[in-house]
Amino acid sequence: MNPGRAGRSPREASGAAASDAPFLGIGVGLRPVHYPEIFRRLSGPDELGIDWFEALSENYMVAGGRPRRVLSDLRAEVPLVLHGVSLNIGSSDPLDLHYVEALAELVEHTGARWLSDHLCWTGVEGRNLHDLIPLPYTERASDHVAERVRQVQDLLGRRIALENVSSYLSYCDDEMSEWKFLAEVAEKADCGILLDVNNVYVSAHNHGFDPREYIAAIPGERVFQIHLAGHSEDPPLLIDTHDHPVRDEVWDLYAWTLEQIGPVSTLIEWDDHIPSFERLCAEAARARTVFDRALGDRAAQSASESKRAG
Amino acid sequence: MxxxxxxxxxxxxxxxxxxxxxxxxxxxxxxxxxxxxxxxxxxxxxxxxxxxxxxxxxxxxxxxxxxxxxxxxxxxxxxxxxxxxxxxxxxxxxxxxxxxxxxxxxxxxxxxxxxxxxxxxxxxxxxxxPWAADLARLEWALLDAFDAADVPKATRQDFATVDPEEFAELQFFLDPSVQCLELDSRAVRRQRAHGAVEAEDSALESEGGGAPREHVLVWRRDETVRTRPLAPAEARALDCVARGKTFGEICVEVAGLVGEEQAASQVAGWLAAWLEVGCLAKQVV
Known part of the structure; x- marks a missing residue:
């Protein structure tokens, strides 16, 4: 526990997260390869093994078929959250209103508890890069993004959460740190934050900053959710590949994060070399153990909150 | 900057x-x-x-x-x-x-x-x-069928009460997943070798002596994308349905291929088969 913040639990204060993102426990990213095992567990005596799922919004923005049916079936059984990669909130292109409409429809379809995307841009001049490119960390960029977030929130009628990305480049004219930029955008837009602890770790390595300084500056009351994932080494960089178990250093940073901001719904992402659902549940179980150890009594209290929310 | x-x-x-x-x-x-x-x-x-x-x-x-x-x-x-x-x-x-x-x-x-x-x-x-473009078309059609819109399927009951006198004016509607493709048969054979298309030799020599062409029906049933070969007359009839033709008009169009006397019973047989496997929708979509 950081002595300077001992006993403080900003996440439990009356902020954006408290009202918009109830504590759901430990979840995993929903991936089609696991559908058979998930429905086997849901229809039989075995425990599901996780508390909630996060679905990748774009994968379900289709007219029909199995993707849509899976979400309608799951929403009756387990809390769902939506996570997008193509809101393109930082682009200088006009906001894609068709995308926002499709997102609103998907929120309705899934009963998503909340939704998130990334603090980045993903395309410009009508071209989509299908990647999360960092923004210049300037006042003008933060105004630009915050204005667009407010527009999206008005259209959706709810707050969204923005996730910090892993990055491999920075811009010459950055005027502030990434963490100040994230906090500033969240404040100006009155939105939530999806704090990806692995991304903080990866970017800290790639740009040479202290990940704890980053996390200590994040307004805990705005954190809807935490992401954990594995990364790869491609010297001199770390790459956010989501193809490994969570690294020990990231587990340590996760525990430290929880000590700073209190109980937050946590999700394991695994997108490449995807293991069995059982192995994914084991990773979620490890998150639960770290969570319980880091938070002690507050973990038990949040578990009862999670039951109410589920 | x-x-x-x-x-x-x-x-x-x-x-x-x-x-x-x-x-x-x-x-x-x-x-x-x-x-x-x-x-x-x-x-x-x-x-x-x-x-x-x-x-x-x-x-x-x-x-x-x-x-x-x-x-x-x-x-x-x-x-x-x-x-x-x-x-x-x-x-x-x-x-x-x-x-x-x-x-x-x-x-x-x-x-x-x-x-x-x-x-x-x-x-x-x-x-x-030379078959690659058609193979790509077929693979793309399978993707489109996979996540096409869900609509209520037509059933035999929907037609049970139709007066036989009115049947000639009846229109039918395809499920959004249905596609009828005319493809280079070498493309279809390659897909078939992957097990995605039902095996049946319906390859036809195209007019003008080019590569053989054949028709393939692609649709989704019970969340599984299915395919089967189509004879030219059945493909023509399916195309008529897609264009909003009535039962009577479909019969006229295929008469040249199956014979005037056989047309009505042949079209009725195809409709029954399409109903059975979920290719027909209840309404326009």
């Missing part, structure tokens, strides 16, 4: 250079290369560990290989038939002409069949693999 739009345009241009930032810059003519390098130096930070070009290269590689992996899944039979190296070159050429302009990677390969069939840069590829 340039305005946000200029920064994003520069980064996007370099990331989309499908054979890498460094090689693209080396290939660019000198005045433009100098301009790009100056702009890059004023935009993206270089440090002792890594320069701006190498840092951008991470994104350029991710861009190309992420889309390549997606297209390998979408066109897996084409990939298996042309091989990794040619498929890699195909995707490189495709992305230069058709960079992704949709928010979802689901649609990045949408123009691949047409690109193979008609783009000037594909002439050599076409002469080596």
């Amino acid at each position: 340039p305005e946000l739009r200029a920064v994003q345009a520069l980064v996007s241009e370099l990331i989309r250079a499908t054979d890498g930032v460094e090689r693209t810059l080396a290939r660019t003519d000198t005045p433009h290369r100098c301009e790009l390098l100056d702009l890059l130096a004023a935009t993206v930070t270089s440090d002792a560990r890594l320069g701006a070009v190498k840092r951008l290269e991470v994104y350029a590689n991710a861009y190309f290989y992420r889309i390549l992996d997606c297209l390998k899944e979408d066109f897996s039979v084409l990939l298996a038939n042309v091989g990794d190296a040619r498929f890699h070159d195909l995707v490189t050429a495709y992305l230069l002409v058709h960079p992704s302009n949709h928010f979802s990677m689901r649609y990045v390969g949408q123009r691949m069949p047409q690109f193979i069939a008609a783009h000037a840069s594909m002439a050599a590829f076409r002469s080596q693999f």
Whole structure:
């Protein structure tokens, strides 16, 4: 526990997260390869093994078929959250209103508890890069993004959460740190934050900053959710590949994060070399153990909150 | 530093250079290369560990290989038939002409069949693999069927109360997943060899003595995409349904293929079969 913040639990204060993102426990990213095992567990005596799922919004923005049916079936059984990669909130292109409409429809379809995307841009001049490119960390960029977030929130009628990305480049004219930029955008837009602890770790390595300084500056009351994932080494960089178990250093940073901001719904992402659902549940179980150890009594209290929310 | 739009345009241009930032810059003519390098130096930070070009290269590689992996899944039979190296070159050429302009990677390969069939840069590829465009069409049709809209299916009961006198004026509606394709039979054979198309030899010699063509029905039932060969008369009848023709009009159109006396019973038989497997919808969609 950081002595300077001992006993403080900003996440439990009356902020954006408290009202918009109830504590759901430990979840995993929903991936089609696991559908058979998930429905086997849901229809039989075995425990599901996780508390909630996060679905990748774009994968379900289709007219029909199995993707849509899976979400309608799951929403009756387990809390769902939506996570997008193509809101393109930082682009200088006009906001894609068709995308926002499709997102609103998907929120309705899934009963998503909340939704998130990334603090980045993903395309410009009508071209989509299908990647999360960092923004210049300037006042003008933060105004630009915050204005667009407010527009999206008005259209959706709810707050969204923005996730910090892993990055491999920075811009010459950055005027502030990434963490100040994230906090500033969240404040100006009155939105939530999806704090990806692995991304903080990866970017800290790639740009040479202290990940704890980053996390200590994040307004805990705005954190809807935490992401954990594995990364790869491609010297001199770390790459956010989501193809490994969570690294020990990231587990340590996760525990430290929880000590700073209190109980937050946590999700394991695994997108490449995807293991069995059982192995994914084991990773979620490890998150639960770290969570319980880091938070002690507050973990038990949040578990009862999670039951109410589920 | 340039305005946000200029920064994003520069980064996007370099990331989309499908054979890498460094090689693209080396290939660019000198005045433009100098301009790009100056702009890059004023935009993206270089440090002792890594320069701006190498840092951008991470994104350029991710861009190309992420889309390549997606297209390998979408066109897996084409990939298996042309091989990794040619498929890699195909995707490189495709992305230069058709960079992704949709928010979802689901649609990045949408123009691949047409690109193979008609783009000037594909002439050599076409002469080596004359069936490739149709194979891509078939694979894309399977994807479209997979996530087509769900609508209520028509059933026998829907037609049980129709007065036989009114049957001639009756219209039918296809399920949104239904597609009827006329393809180079060598493409269909290759798909069949992958087990995705039911085996049945219905290949026909096309008029004019070109490569044999055949019709394939693609649709989705119980969340599984299905295919089966179609005889030309049945394909014609299905096309009539798609064009909103009535039972009577369909009979007239296929009479030349199945004989006037057989037309009504033949069309009724096809309709019954389509109903049975979920190809007909209750209403216009």
